[in-house]
Amino acid sequence: MPQVSFHFNAPDKLEYACRFIRKAMRHDARVTVVAPMERLRQLSARLWKFAGHEFLAHAVQGEDAEIFTLAPVVLVESAAASTHQEVLLNLGGEMPQGFEAFAKVVEVVSSFDEQDRAQARVRWRAYQEAGHAIERFDLVLKEG
Template sequence: MTRVDFHSKVQDKILYSCRLIRKARAANCEILVLSEDAEQASQLNRALWSFSASDFLPHVMLADPLSTQTPIIITTAFDRALPHHNVLINLSQRLPENFTQFARVIEVVSQHEDDADSARQRFRLYQQQGIKPSHIVAAS
């Protein structure tokens, strides 16, 4: 069964996601990041290139021909076959399609009320699917 973790009260979703991605890569996980929109995907793309001087976090957009060979993929929609099903980091305010195909889903929730409201709805939807999500409050 898919493991779901909610990380809430995140000040900066992009920076927080970079940390999560670095940690997951250190554990040799393959990661797919679902962004809210193209702007957020672009911000994450730029941040991953400059996040750490000592860590290389190879990543591409899902449409890139190298996506099947790259451990970190950024997308705004599951509009094509997904090469990885290990970890899904959800930055969007929607329930990811076919989330059950992933071993783990990490929901990153900001301090903004609209983001928190949609996260509460997703939390309940996961529960209705028989999943017991965990909840982690991000350190300030």
């Protein structure tokens, strides 16, 4: 059963995802990011230029299959499309199908988007009903 955590109050979900991915890569973790394709493309663009002196290697679903297989970070619309099963970072509004295959699931929730917060409450209840213990991280308190 995966460890599930919610990271609340992200002022910018994509910026937070970049920082999270950089930290995970420093610990040699393989990360799968799930979101709608438009958001994945926005994230990919940010990962290319996130830290000028660092390269956050990643691949987007539908691109070169060999690179996709080798990349430590994959950006997918469905968790089932990933060959990684270590960390699942959800930037979408729905509970990712196939999340159970991962060791860790991280849900990122915006501090400004009420619809995103409402969707997160639905996901929280669904994880609880499925028997998952949930860790809560308030990013405002962490940074303050």
